[in-house]
Amino acid sequence: MCGFFPIFLRSYKIDVVVIGGGTVGTIRAKELLKAGFKVKVISKDFSTELKELEKSYQTLFLFKKEININTKLELKELIRDTNLVISATGNPALNKDICELAREMGKLCNDPSNMENSDFIIPISMVNNDFGVAVTTFGISSIVSKEILNRINSDILASKEIINLLHAMAEIKVFLKENVKDPKRRYHLYHEIFDDREFNLRAKEGDIKNALERAKEIVGDEN
Ligand SMILES: C[C@@]1(CC(=O)O)c2cc3[nH]c(cc4nc(cc5[nH]c(cc(n2)[C@H]1CCC(=O)O)[C@@](C)(CC(=O)O)[C@@H]5CCC(=O)O)C(CC(=O)O)=C4CCC(=O)O)c(CCC(=O)O)c3CC(=O)O
Numbered sequence: 001m002c003g004f005f006p007i008f009l010r011s012y013k014i015d016v017v018v019i020g021g022g023t024v025g026t027i028r029a030k031e032l033l034k035a036g037f038k039v040k041v042i043s044k045d046f047s048t049e050l051k052e053l054e055k056s057y058q059t060l061f062l063f064k065k066e067i068n069i070n071t072k073l074e075l076k077e078l079i080r081d082t083n084l085v086i087s088a089t090g091n092p093a094l095n096k097d098i099c100e101l102a103r104e105m106g107k108l109c110n111d112p113s114n115m116e117n118s119d120f121i122i123p124i125s126m127v128n129n130d131f132g133v134a135v136t137t138f139g140i141s142s143i144v145s146k147e148i149l150n151r152i153n154s155d156i157l158a159s160k161e162i163i164n165l166l167h168a169m170a171e172i173k174v175f176l177k178e179n180v181k182d183p184k185r186r187y188h189l190y191h192e193i194f195d196d197r198e199f200n201l202r203a204k205e206g207d208i209k210n211a212l213e214r215a216k217e218i219v220g221d222e223n
């Protein structure tokens with residue numbers, strides 16, 4: 001058991017606090033903003049890039065403050081309304097303390113300076129309207145993680161076949177939900193249709209119309 005479980009978070013209702021506005025804090029804040037999260041960065045000072053980003057994102061708030069773990073009350077107040085905390089100061093001992101406090105408050109915390117303190121990992125990822133892929137090597141090497149993602153990209157996703165299949169299966173889902181009332185039977189049919197050689201060939205070619213016709217035949221045969 002590796003002790004991790006992947007999930008994709010819906011970003012628009014989640015507030016994130018990033019503590020530390022340096023190299024790592026900036027990259028994370030930028031990715032989170034692009035994904036649609038509201039981000040508050042608390043730091044002694046901020047990178048030029050963060051100051052620029054503040055001009056273009058209404059969802060980014062820069063809050064200049066030196067965090068001192070001995071003034072817990074103040075830090076508690078700063079992270080009270082947030083769901084996720086990323087503690088990316090250049091001080092690993094401080095990052096650890098911040099994560100411990102956040103956890104006591106029921107928040108999930110990420111410490112980029114030491115994975116052992118983290119409740120979640122930020123993987124290397126690619127997300128679009130059709131699918132999302134996230135890769136981690138559990139902190140061993142982000143360079144290798146990137147290579148894995150590149151290979152997934154070039155070996156599988158660069159071909160149109162998978163996307164064609166996905167779009168065909170989307171049509172199948174609409175059709176089955178409308179026409180087959182029993183969910184257990186639908187579940188069985190998804191597999192049967194997907195595994196059917198003729199359906200699969202047509203779908204991969206992007207011939208959705210005939211793929212759907214073949215699916216209707218299969219559903220009809222079952223009746
Ligand atoms: C555990 C984790 C933090 C967590 O989320 O908990 C973590 C930990 C550490 N990384 C370190 C170094 C590097 N990090 C990167 C890059 C990225 N690192 C990211 C995530 C993660 N990094 C999490 C695991 C994700 C996974 O498993 O893959 C990415 C994906 C996202 C992001 O940072 O926002 C981002 C991709 C940016 C992009 O898109 O290119 C590169 C490569 C590069 O810069 O090109 C290097 C150089 C060497 C290398 O390859 O590792 C060090 C310092 C080691 C030291 O001090 O020597 C630590 C801490 C440690 O190991 O102690």
Ligand SMILES: NC(=O)C1=CN([C@@H]2O[C@H](COP(=O)(O)OP(=O)(O)OC[C@H]3O[C@@H](n4cnc5c(N)ncnc54)[C@H](O)[C@@H]3O)[C@@H](O)[C@H]2O)C=CC1
Pocket residue numbers: 019020021022023024025042043044045046047065066067068088089090091092094112113142
């Ligand atoms: N996960 C990853 O991918 C990587 C993680 N790291 C680790 O992440 C940590 C941060 O690294 P960088 O961003 O490169 O450092 P950095 O020096 O560029 O940024 C640190 C930021 O924290 C702020 N800060 C420091 N003490 C503070 C305090 N008491 N209160 C408020 N703000 C404070 C600074 O003002 C600065 O903006 C380091 O511990 C480093 O080892 C480094 C490289 C990659």
